[in-house]
Amino acid sequence: LMASVAVAKAIRKAFDLKAELKWPNDVLIEGRKVCGILAEMEAEMDRVNFINLGIGINANTSISQYEKTATSLKEELRKEISRKQLLNSLLKEIAKQQALLTENKLLEEWKKLSATLNKRVKIVAPGEEITGRAIDIDTNGALVIKGKDGSLRSVIAGDCIHLS
Template structure:
């Protein structure tokens, strides 16, 4: 790895339970902003909604510990920015055209190539740390029952050299996290997304919300136009496109 930034901030492991767990521990022990935990393999990789994240050898599994001095309502921008950085790295290094899916996935032709997890600790309404975990399918062959997934190896039909990709991605993330502009991030996210304009179903706490995904607000929440014309703001949830259902 040949990064522009201080390598001492990168902590690499062969195998960990989950980079999120190590990151939390290091964050609680006051590690500096933009500390990175990287692992080649995870024994208990975490996905969203308490699902597992398949973490075979060949994938890239990492968590960034961030401590930006921002209003907590702007944390979403760091998640969106991570997804956009992955999209850009895929395009730049492998000429793979990817899209972002609300709230925080990266897809290629509708198949998931990367997923993002966040863990936020807030003390008295001030952000203590924001940990962003990313799982990227590179040289592994993902096999998921729940989602259709893909990897760079799947797409290019051969094992790829990861070092240029990782160098580019890490520098990109590091730069973007340091020069965060939430408005610009939303603009860029909108230009690259595959969620808006579709009729979607979002699984929230205990129920579902369904509607036409019309926009993202300033806090990254999804605006759904329901069948009765009401606009619902959905802060987070699992988002599925509903085929064949359209407003009449």
């Protein structure tokens, strides 16, 4: 969650675009994906052995290279952007969000930037599909979904499709 908050805030500050978060790891502008994040971690009870983090931001790419569901900073601003400016803004935000992580405030920041919360969603996970309203993110980063019957499910991984 930390990386997605950092990317969204970096884009907002550097380019004055309304970047929002789609659970679990996408950054959107006007509902279209501008960034995807992949994270892999190995940890034990008392320590983190490693974290691999991949951040793919569509910076100066043409929209014709993507579906209608994607965008780039260049397309949104109608001009090429400075990758150096983007990187500097991102590195500053990563440092700020790391500090929030230690203060247990990161989840609050994620919720403020969320494009997923309070929407009807369909989660496609291995072996199942879950449909309902996204009502919360728990302390583990799981999306809490309320079904039509009022039942609550916490989903830790899967592809999230916004239905409304």
